[in-house]
Every structure is written in C-alpha cells, then in structure tokens.
Amino acid sequence: MLKPLKRSVKAVLENLRRRRSARQLRQSGRHVTRAEMARDLARLGIRQGDAVFLHSSLKSLGYVEGGASSVIQALQDAVGPEGTLLVPTYYLPGGTVRATCEMEGYVFDPRSHGTNMGRLPETFLREAASHRSVHPTHSVSSWGRHAAYLTEAHHLAPSIFGEGSPWQRFVGLEGAKVLGLGVSMGPVTFYHVLEDAMGERFPEPIWEEGGYRLPCLDKDGKPCQVPVRPFAPMVAGRRIDYAAREDLRDYFRAEFEHAGLRVNGKVGEAEAWFIPARGFFDHLQALAEQGITIYSTPEQLAARPLRQAEAA
Secondary structure: OHHHHHHHHHHHHHHHHHHHHHHHHHHHOOEEOHHHHHHHHHHHOOOOOOEEEEEEOHHHHOEEOOHHHHHHHHHHHHHOOOOEEEEEOOOOOOOOHHHHHOOOOOOEOOOOOOOOOOHHHHHHHHHHOOEEOOOOOOOEEEEEOOHHHHHOOHHHOOOOOOOOOHHHHHHOOOOEEEEEEOOOOOOOHHHHHHHHHHHHHOOOOOEOOOOEEEEEEOOOOOEEEEEEOOEOHHHHOOOOOOOOOHHHHHHHHHHHHHOOOOEEEEEOOEEEEEEEHHHHHHHHHHHHHOOOOOOOOHHHHHHOOHHHHHHO
C-alpha cells in the first residue's frame, strides 16, 4: 500500500517541478523552434539517412516552442524519412537494476509500462516510437528505417547490451551516430556495449556473480524470460556517470576530441556533440586494451596522460 502511494506522490511532485521549470524557462530563456533545432542539427553534422542514438536533457535546449514533441520532430527532420532514431526508454521500478531484479511480482509489459528517463523519452515513447524492445530494465524505443531491426531481438540477447541487443546492432549500421544534447560524456549507456562484447576479457570485474531471469510480455502479450546481470556496486560507484567523477568525464571528452571522433556544436541553447558509433566502439576497445575504462581510478588516468594518448 505504501509503495504505490509513494510512487503517486513522487509523480505529482515531479509534475509540479517540471511545470515550474518550464514556466521559468518560458519567462527567462530564449525561445527555440523546431526549424531552428533542425538547422542546428544539420550544422552539427547530423545527415539525412543517419541512425541516431539520443542522450538528452530537454531543459538544456532552452524554452522549446512545442516542448519535447518539437525536439523529436526536429530530429526526424534532420535524419529524414530514411533515417532512424533510437531513444533509451528504460523502466526501473525498483530504482536500480538489482532492486528491480529483486521485486516480487514484477513483469515488464512494453504495452503498459512507461519510462523513468525523463520528459523527452516519455514523449518519444508516447508519440513517435514505432517499435520498443522487450527488456525488463533497459528497454529502448525506435522510429524510422531500422526501428524494427534494432529492437526486435533484445529479449533474446544473452545480456543487456550483448549480441542481438539494440546497441550491438546499432554499431553495425551505416551512418550510426551517438548524439548528446545538453549532456556530458557521463550518462551514455553506449559504453556498455563494449563490456558485453569483451565479457570476461574486460579489464574490470564489473558484474555481480550469477544473474536473474525476469519475466516479460512481448508486444502480443506472449510471456518470455529475459536474462539480467546487475553491475557490482563497488565498481559501479566509481563509474563515469557518478557525480564525483568529473575527472573521468573530462578525460573521456578530451580523449575522443584528440582522436578526432567527437564533433561539437550547439543545438538551441544546448551544448551538443556526436561520435560515430563504429569509431566510438573501436576507440573504447583500444582504450580498454590500455587499461582505461569508464571505471578507471584517478591513479589509472594519471598513468596514461592525454599527451601520451595523442601520440598513441
């Protein structure tokens, strides 16, 4: 009884926060239009026919006329009818992967469960997505040419980001780009595709022992079970997306800029960037082979300063 009440109260408070934030932006921020964002995306280097995996912060764009819907339409304009958009629409009712795995009675249903990822993914899922993957913690949604291909086999993948997952398939697409709108190099789940590709060869012991098989329903309501292996808390606590790891975020930004892979620009009021997916994956692998990962300690980073990285 208490848990549903807490979720309801949390939802009300979040809605109030969003309204207050939108009102403040409308009053003080520069107004940004769909056409302006589409032009900015083109200037950044997003091309017709591209496949784009989006990581975003809606409020960073300024006051967007039309809200999240306009951002999604601008992205669709930028990639065109032959392009593809892929958006994280993860659902973690337990708050973390491990807590979600341990919930009693939880059965993921892509037809009824929403997402915890914020206003833009919520809007994409509701208004634009044509396909959604079946996964109890890391469901992703897609629109466009490759939407079905990217999402159809996620529940059959041996791991969240492994063979047959949207990430693994995305790497192989021509014109695939990881796009950040108003976000740092921290909250980028694309990193994990390398971890699952390398498995036990990955330089850090990042997974808990064992794992779970969680019940899900597919788009037709047919039951299936999906493997999920949580990250080890001790290692995840020093990952690149944690607040205290600004050093690691700065290192990775500089590293990918020095490698000529990160392209920077601006969309609306947001700092924006993209990295080609194939180059992203290959460079992450090269770094891992030198002992540098998104879990590296300050001491490990100091042992491989960026001036050496430039010469490598």
